[in-house]
Amino acid sequence: MTEAVGPDPRVARSIAEELDEFQAVEYRPEFRVDLERIRFSPYFSRLSAVTQVISQSGAGLAVHNRLTHSVKVTAVARAIAVALNGDWGERGALVRALGGCDPVVVQAAASAHDLGHPPFGHLGEQTLDRLARERFGLDEGFEGNAQTFRILTRLDEYDRAGSGLNLTAAVRAAVLKYPWMRAEGDGWDGGPATPRGLAPARPGEGAYKFSAYTLDGLDFAQARDAFPAIAPLQQTVECSVMDIADDIAYSLHDLDDFYRADLLNQAAVSAEFRTWIRDRAALAQVPGETLLRARRTPGHGLELLRRRVEQKDPWIAGDDAFGESVARVADEVVDGLLSVPYDGSLAADRGLAVFMAGWIARLQHSVVVTPDPDIRSGxxxxxxxxWHDVTVLKFLQERFVLHRPDLAVYQRGQASVIERLVTSFAAWLDDDDEVRRAPRRLLDLVEIAAEDYLRVRDRAPELLPTTDAQALRRYATGRGIVDYVASLTDAQAMSVANLISGASERLWDGGQGL
Known part of the structure; x- marks a missing residue:
């Protein structure tokens, strides 16, 4: 006699759904349904017009956007998940004991992981976070990962009001890269005993990275409850795979963009890497303050990186492994790929494709599964x-592209667009005579936030700074405005900002369905 088996908590949705005649079969593809709901979402389509690192208009050529990045993260993640799911040895047994690694769940999470990114990349995210705090008093500010979860569980709707896309617990848990709320970051010092992203960026501001707002806490808790073998503050297995794939794609596909756009000066990059390799022992003796003051001096940036990873991640970082990765990147990337300028030829495309495929394959096959991970790992x-290779590749891009003054000037202008939008919409909603003419979606989002605040007040009032109805309404207005601005594409943000500030004379120039 077989033991009765209860319902699988991994496939539990926020709200139960009725079986239709096509679904009333022994096998119901729950996770495939989730994947299709995400990919058919307008929030997913929107990613094609949202900046990854450098905007398509700013680079003057076809570069990765958030959609192409998400598609490639999905491909990398699926390859890792298929290997783990098909492993019937000790590694596979451990994966199943931890809740499993369904390739479709991983695909769904990878497809969804960037839905919450606002216009203009990470600077747009930082600007919205500051405005949410300073202008509206929202202690949780704005965070792209938490916004992703809010979209999936609340803002995007499939077939019924108030339930979001109504995804399974497995997929919801798989997008929780930073499985905690912002307030949980208080008290962590950012040292090697602190999970990545949990410590505050500034004192008193809560976790630097987090995956759910208080308003979406019930969905967060239900999703995590489906994985009793996963410790608090730890990702599920499927989430870890998605996170690894994101790191791989970010470190290599953005390199692809920068190489094609001729943004990486081979001589400058080579000087950094070759100087550190040559003077490694001497640089190790230089005081930290001296390195910081002269961080642009060749070799100093890599030495600062070496010290930072050894301090933050002693569970895996080491001198020998770091030196080997620097040498590998120097040989294969700096003196290999970058030594031949990209000329747009078919031969150049073939060479780049072979280079990328080789690195991706090696990183995909470098996956380790452990039952008791370090707090900063999964x-x-x-x-x-x-791990060191990805760290060094990220440094290369940050040091020689993201910190460029010309890019900084461009991004400052984009940040001003976000500020103009938030300020203008706040003034509009404060105008009793004109509020009825505000964009319908904006008004809807404010009402959704108001409902959420009241629900939290009724169920967990201790999570709110106040239970005063008028104050909660002000918070809801701020959250609704932030949700609305975050949902725009780069072009929509520019267009609407010009319209609402009177800078455009074209009446029908919005393209946003205002």
């Missing part, structure tokens, strides 16, 4: 060599 992570 149950699934890259081995030491691959």
């Amino acid at each position: 149950h699934v992570h890259l081995d030491a060599a691959a």
Whole structure:
């Protein structure tokens, strides 16, 4: 006699759905339904017009946007998940004991992981976070990962009001890269015993990274409850795979963009890497303050990186592995790929494709599964060599592209667009005579936020700074405005900002369905 088996909590949706005649079969593809709901979402389509790192208009050529990045993260993540799911050895047994690694769940999470990114990349995110705090008094501010979860569970709707896309617990849990609320960051010092992203960026501001707002806490808790084997503050296995794939794609596909756009000066990059390799022992003796003051001096940036990873991640970082990765990137990327300028030829495209495929394949096959991960790691992570390679590749891009003054000037202008939008919409909603003419979606989002605040007040009032009805309404207005601005594409943000500030004379120039 077989033991009765209860319902699988991984496939539990926020709200139960009725079986239709096509679904009333022994096998119901719950996770495939989730994947299709995400990919058919307008929030997913929107990613094609949202900046990844450098905007398509700013680079003057076809570069990765948030959609192409998400598609590639999905491909990398699926390859890792298929390997883990098909492993019937010790590694596979451990994965199943931790809740499993369904390739479709991983695909869904990878497809969804960037839905919450606002216009203009990470600077747009930082600007919205500041405005949410300073202008509206929202202690939780704005965070792209938490916005993703809010979209999936509340703002985007499939077939009924108030239930979001009504995804399974497995998929909801798989997008929780930083499985905590912002307030949980208080008290952490950011040292090696602190999970990545949990410490505050500034004292008193809560976690720097987090995956759910208080308003969406019930969905957060239900999703996490489906994985009793996963410790608090730890990602599920499927989330770890998605996170690894995101790191791989970010470190290599953005390199692809910068190489094609001729943004990486090979001589400058080579000087950094070759100087550190040559003077490694001497640089290790230089005081930290001296390195910081002269961080642009060749070799100093890599030495600062070496010290930072050894301080933050002693569970995996090491001198030998770091040196080997620097040498590998120097040989294959700096003196290999970058030594031949991209000329747009078919031969150049073939060479770049082969280079990328080789690196991606090696990183995909460098996955380790552990039952008791370090607090700064996950149950699934890259081995030491691959982890250092990704770290060094990220440094290369940050040091020689993201910190460029010309890019900073461009991004400052984009940040001003976000500020103009938030300020204008706030003034509009404060105008009793004109509020009825505000964009319908904006008004809807304010009402959704108001409902959410009242629900939290009734069920968990201790999570709110106040229970005063008027104050909660002000918070709801702020959250609704932030939700609305975050949902715009880069072009929509520019267009609407010009319209609402009177800078455009074209009446029908919005394209946003205002």
